[in-house]
Amino acid sequence: MSSNRELATRFQEAAAILEITGANAFRVNAVTKVARILEDLPTEIAPLAEDLKGLQAIDGIGKSSAEKIKQFVETGTIEEFDTLRDSIPPGLIQVLEVPGLGPKTVKVLWEKGGVVDVASLKSKIESGELENIPRMGKKTLANILDAIEFSERSQGRMRLGDALPLAEALVARLSNARGVTRIAYAGSLRRGRETIGDIDILVASSAPESPTRALTEMPGVEKVLLSGDTKTSVRLDAGVQVDLRIVEESNFGAALLYFTGSKEHNVMLREIAIAKSMRLNEYGLFPDDGETEPPQTRGIEPVAADTEQAIYEALEVGYLPPELRENRSASDWAAPEDLVTTRSIKAELHCHTNASDGVMTLDALIDQARKRGFHTLAVTDHSKSSVQANGLSVERLLEHIEAIHEANERFDDITVLAGSEVDILADGRLDYDDEILQRLDWVVASPHSSLRQDPKKATERLLMAIEHPMVHVIGHPTGRLINEREGLAPDMATLVAAAKAHDTALELNANPWRLDLRDRHVRLAAEAGTLVTIDTDAHKPADFELLKFGILTGRRGGLTQALCPNCWEAERLHGWIRSKR
DNA sequence: GCCGTTTTCGGCCCGACTGTTTTCAGTCG
Numbered sequence: 001m002s003s004n005r006e007l008a009t010r011f012q013e014a015a016a017i018l019e020i021t022g023a024n025a026f027r028v029n030a031v032t033k034v035a036r037i038l039e040d041l042p043t044e045i046a047p048l049a050e051d052l053k054g055l056q057a058i059d060g061i062g063k064s065s066a067e068k069i070k071q072f073v074e075t076g077t078i079e080e081f082d083t084l085r086d087s088i089p090p091g092l093i094q095v096l097e098v099p100g101l102g103p104k105t106v107k108v109l110w111e112k113g114g115v116v117d118v119a120s121l122k123s124k125i126e127s128g129e130l131e132n133i134p135r136m137g138k139k140t141l142a143n144i145l146d147a148i149e150f151s152e153r154s155q156g157r158m159r160l161g162d163a164l165p166l167a168e169a170l171v172a173r174l175s176n177a178r179g180v181t182r183i184a185y186a187g188s189l190r191r192g193r194e195t196i197g198d199i200d201i202l203v204a205s206s207a208p209e210s211p212t213r214a215l216t217e218m219p220g221v222e223k224v225l226l227s228g229d230t231k232t233s234v235r236l237d238a239g240v241q242v243d244l245r246i247v248e249e250s251n252f253g254a255a256l257l258y259f260t261g262s263k264e265h266n267v268m269l270r271e272i273a274i275a276k277s278m279r280l281n282e283y284g285l286f287p288d289d290g291e292t293e294p295p296q297t298r299g300i301e302p303v304a305a306d307t308e309q310a311i312y313e314a315l316e317v318g319y320l321p322p323e324l325r326e327n328r329s330a331s332d333w334a335a336p337e338d339l340v341t342t343r344s345i346k347a348e349l350h351c352h353t354n355a356s357d358g359v360m361t362l363d364a365l366i367d368q369a370r371k372r373g374f375h376t377l378a379v380t381d382h383s384k385s386s387v388q389a390n391g392l393s394v395e396r397l398l399e400h401i402e403a404i405h406e407a408n409e410r411f412d413d414i415t416v417l418a419g420s421e422v423d424i425l426a427d428g429r430l431d432y433d434d435e436i437l438q439r440l441d442w443v444v445a446s447p448h449s450s451l452r453q454d455p456k457k458a459t460e461r462l463l464m465a466i467e468h469p470m471v472h473v474i475g476h477p478t479g480r481l482i483n484e485r486e487g488l489a490p491d492m493a494t495l496v497a498a499a500k501a502h503d504t505a506l507e508l509n510a511n512p513w514r515l516d517l518r519d520r521h522v523r524l525a526a527e528a529g530t531l532v533t534i535d536t537d538a539h540k541p542a543d544f545e546l547l548k549f550g551i552l553t554g555r556r557g558g559l560t561q562a563l564c565p566n567c568w569e570a571e572r573l574h575g576w577i578r579s580k581r
Numbered sequence: 582g583c584c585g586t587t588t589t590c591g592g593c594c595c596g597a598c599t600g601t602t603t604t605c606a607g608t609c610g
Binding site for chain 2: 023024025026027028029030031033034059060061062063064065099100101102103104105134135136137139140143187198200226227228229230231233243245258259261263266267269270271273274279280281282283294
């Protein structure tokens with residue numbers, strides 16, 4: 001685990017304890033924010049920790065947190081947090097994570113009910129011990145028990161690739177409900193985060209009870225968690241919660257903005273509104289008349305409400321696409337004009353045929369690329385060390401190159417390049433000799449083994465591949481699998497700088513299990529001006545549809561078409577490719 | 582705990598829903 005992650009965990013834990021012990025909510029908020037900043041930081045914090053002023057220059061990190069970070073880097077511990085940890089039973093932090101239980105309730109359960117962890121909470125509910133605690137009625141206790149049981153069998157956050165099809169099916173189903181005029185999924189799904197906590201669906205309807213019933217009575221709904229006039233939550237037996245919000249069509253934009261988040265972005269927008277003597281909520285942007293009663297309930301006309309764009313415009317800030325609405329400071333607000341889009345992709349540069357572990361013949365693969373209007377396709381089957389993937393021996397590779405070049409002659413609407421996805425061996429050497437690599441038009445170099453080596457070795461290993469004169473791009477640089485495998489943790493700033501210096505690209509692998517580079521590493525590359533390719537790593541025809549996940553991640557990293565070779569015109573792309581030969 | 586084109590002190594986003602209340606606290610997003 002990187003020290004960023006360890007530090008983020010310590011701050012998160014401290015925030016939880018502060019909450020339970022009843023600290024000032026704004027202080028809890030500030031500590032939580034530091035945890036999130038540390039988690040999202042693209043580079044290792046350890047080398048920065050010497051410089052307290054430098055740490056405090058990061059928006060959201062003040063004197064107190066900077067000192068704690070420094071102490072942790074130097075000594076491996078944070079004294080104040082250790083004291084804090086001793087102030088409550090360690091198991092209480094998990095109790096706070098049970099949905100429906102907040103700090104106030106946890107504190108009462110602990111002090112008045114003797115609850116010290118989830119197990120004791122469960123057994124004390126079952127034995128009826130908690131029934132005379134204030135505000136703990138039968139129904140509340142039953143709900144807590146249910147939430148514990150659900151969290152025990154749920155898998156945590158769902159991968160984007162699993163959540164999106166589910167959300168699209170829900171949108172299709174609910175759009176048929178009576179009175180529905182507009183519908184969209186929102187939340188972290190719309191922002192394209194790599195994992196999703198729950199699915200948010202927003203509906204404009206003249207007959208709210210109809211979409212509400214369409215959801216609660218849908219097959220696959222395991223439990224209706226709550227259901228009111230405008231808000232309904234259900235749990236699907238697929239193990240995910242769906243939140244439905246119903247609004248009037250006239251404020252759909254304000255509601256979409258609100259339910260897309262992120263929470264931090266919403267807070268920023270509301271603060272901007274206040275500074276301009278306005279109030280922003282999910283019903284619209286209103287003039288602030290000093291009344292505490294919400295403006296929409298008093299018949300006040302909003303300044304803007306029907307589209308997101310109108311609200312950004314009225315606040316006099318640039319429009320931000322959903323993928324960029326994370327925890328950004330006001331200073332880097334602007335969105336690049338030529339962010340990558342699915343339509344801007346004109347080449348697929350990493351995919352497999354049945355020569356190694358794909359299912360498509362060479363012609364079937366070319367057919368897929370032509371159908372999508374790509375001007376270039378690089379065929380990149382595995383190299384010899386990837387035995388599990390039927391990697392090509394030198395002899396088979398030479399035959400394959402010949403077959404690809406022959407196929408290239410048969411089409412005049414697409415250039416088919418003979419490439420290879422060459423293993424980067426544990427010590428940084430490549431899996432084929434240079435004279436073999438020289439015969440390839442295109443080289444993707446990827447790590448597939450020794451994915452648990454230490455960060456220093458991993459950095460050196462990947463640096464060797466980046467510096468190799470015949471390598472065009474580093475495929476899925478960390479080898480991580482989301483929710484499955486951590487992968488390598490190289491010093492990304494070093495890799496990004498080296499890649500820029502050697503005119504080597506880093507791949508953003510679009511497969512939703514990988515999304516590697518991840519969003520924050522894409523950002524690092526984009527800010528450095530390093531090339532980033534977006535490829536599907538297709539093994540079967542349907543994999544070409546995974547491109548959208550790579551695009552979402554690329555946009556989250558602020559990747560422009562200018563820095564993404566897949567977006568370039570053929571001549572420019574081929575010129576760059578030849579420059580490595 | 583963090584922050585400052587009024588500020589180094591005094592603020593810090595806003596509304597829906599539930600359960601247990603009899604007017605609202607707690608949680609969530």
